[in-house]
Amino acid sequence: MSGLARIALMGYRVAGICAYPLVSPYLTYRAIKGKEDRKRRLERFGFPSQPRPHGPLIWVHAASVGETNAVIPLIRELLRRQIHVLLTTGTVTSAQLVENRLGDEVIHQYVPLDLKFPIKRFIAYWHPDVAITAESEMWPTTMAELKRRNIPQIRVNGRLSDRSFERWQRNGKLAELLFGKLSLVVARSDLDAERFHDLGAWPVVVSGNLKGDTDPPPFDPALLNHYRQQIGTRKTWAAICTFDGEEAAAAFVHRALKPRNRQLTIIVPRHPERADAIEAMLTEKGLTVARRARNDAITEETDVFLGDTIGEMGLYLRLTEISFVGRSLTEQGGQNPLESAMIGCAVLSGPQVQNFRETYQHIIRKGGARMIRDTEMLAKAVHYLMTNDVARRKMIDGGQDAVQDLRGALSTTLKALEPYLNPLTVTARLRPAGTDG
Known part of the structure; x- marks a missing residue:
């Protein structure tokens, strides 16, 4: 043999x-x-x-x-x-x-x-x-x-x-x-x-996991302040490291919650070269898109801020406290949830996280992450965290405790x-x- x-x-x-x-x-x-x-x-x-x-x-x-x-x-x-x-x-x-x-x-x-x-x-x-x-x-x-x-x-x-x-x-x-x-x-x-x-x-x-010893992703403080001023008092949530199908799920969540929350949805695709196709899909659903790569302004009419750049995850995650981590709902394997947790986001994920099984298990035990089965459950979880400051803060603290344990x-x-x-x-x-x- x-x-x-x-x-x-x-x-x-x-x-x-x-x-x-x-x-x-x-x-x-x-x-x-x-x-x-x-x-x-x-x-x-x-x-x-x-x-x-x-x-x-x-x-x-x-x-x-x-x-x-x-x-x-x-x-x-x-x-x-x-x-x-x-x-x-x-x-x-x-x-x-x-x-x-x-x-x-x-x-x-x-x-x-x-x-x-x-x-x-x-x-x-x-x-x-x-x-x-x-x-x-x-x-x-x-x-x-x-x-x-x-x-x-x-x-x-x-x-x-x-x-x-x-x-x-x-x-x-x-x-x-x-x-x-x-x-x-x-x-x-x-x-x-x-x-x-x-x-x-x-x-x-x-x-x-060596990823537990990484520093939080860097960001430009002036740029962060710039976008925070544009966003103002609007509620936000982010879908990061998304794969095909997960941007459509984020669009569904946005449309379902918009009448109640008037939120801004931040979408950061895992492959920014897909940004044109993602924008076309979002526009077809009647959503107004601002793209980071074009330096578009975020206005009251903006539904989705599309993070189509490389190396700015630190910026996108600091614009929110709720992060859905992709490659877990319509794709399999999952993506690293530690960046979201260490920056201070409550972490949501689909069930397909085989590549990060132990990491998710630890963060979930600490109360910093929650698994969702489908798009409807994602919408309910995002709405709950947007409207419940105590629950959101508890998840953020649990995630950061988990990160410390994993170092x-x-x-x-x-x-x-x-x-x-x-x-x-x-x-x-x-x-x-x-x-x-």
């Missing part, structure tokens, strides 16, 4: 080599759709756009916005130790987040495609001392090349969804070949740790990483000044 697994991996690599000539047209198509950075497309082929600095360098990969936010505190600790950080991400939105939050403190590149030539080119140039990946991605070609060069591969904030675990279980020998290449897994829950171990990873330690994952993660970080820290601090050419 292990022989079949090795044949499957070889077939994957061969298929990648055969598909290589088709990659460029595919990336061009994605660039047209706004899903790739046309100017930096060569980075996806492993070609560097910046020089490699002298001295120790750790490659940190975070696939998208959520993973990037989670590893920022860890990255800051690596930088404090004078270790260079190469941070790769896979989306345009996450690249913008890196620019906003870290600037030139790190070297940012788009992650190369998991194909033989891009990966060999990328690793040969950057030659990282350690490779750290966040959460759940497994890329066979990348892992094989790192293993061939004896570069430690570490998974932090590791998680495996129900669906992913079941899929890997059905391919047990293949999982053993891949998960066995990991030098260390720092899992975010006991359940995730058990799953990684069952699939062949060792050693595995539990840290808790500590960063220190546990750093302790687990010490055998890999300490030699690099010593080397970095012994490096003569002026050698970072």
Whole structure:
């Protein structure tokens, strides 16, 4: 069976080599759709756009916005130790987040495609001392090349969804070949740790969720004051990180509650490139929309403030005290509720939160979140929280207590990483000044 697994991996690599000539047209198509950075497309082929600095360098990969936010505190600790950080991400939105939050403190590149030539080119140039990946991605070609060069591969904030675990279980020998290449897994829950171990990873330690140690998302105080003045005394609620269908649910809630509450609804889609389609849908339902990307003013007639920008979640959440967190009603998996809770929002969510099960369970136990079954129940919950200050305040306090309880994952993660970080820290601090050419 292990022989079949090795044949499957070889077939994957061969298929990648055969598909290589088709990659460029595919990336061009994605660039047209706004899903790739046309100017930096060569980075996806492993070609560097910046020089490699002298001295120790750790490659940190975070696939998208959520993973990037989670590893920022860890990255800051690596930088404090004078270790260079190469941070790769896979989306345009996450690249913008890196620019906003870290600037030139790190070297940012788009992650190369998991194909033989891009990966060999990328690793040969950057030659990282350690490779750290966040959460759940497994890329066979990348892992094989790192293993061939004896570069430690570490998974932090590791998680495996129900669906992913079941899929890997059905391919047990293949999982053993891949998960066995990991030098260390720092899992975010006991359940995730058990799953990684069952699939062949060792050693595995539990840290808790790194997202509990993140800072609240930043905001522009002048801009916040600007919008608060425009909103005035109107009640507000927000539907954030929404996926297709959840904006329509928010529109239903708004129309149902408007005669009684005259509220402003804030919608922040998970993918801002959908904003035109969302605005068209809302307008068709007779709602007046102000878009942040257009700097539209919020007036008495505005029904929906559409948050179609990157990196301003801190602004949107501070305009309300009620937050419905999406990808949970019409989509599955859920999104991170901790940002809403730490800023001071009562959290509402649909039932499909498998990717954040433990986090929601803890916040619910503290009274900071409530699950809703459907759109009608969401409307009732929003109305109740808008009109009941005591209940809303109790949920906000419960959520913030839960956030405090969930802190500590960063220190546990750093302790687990010490055998890999300490030699690099010593080397970095012994490096003569002026050698970072």
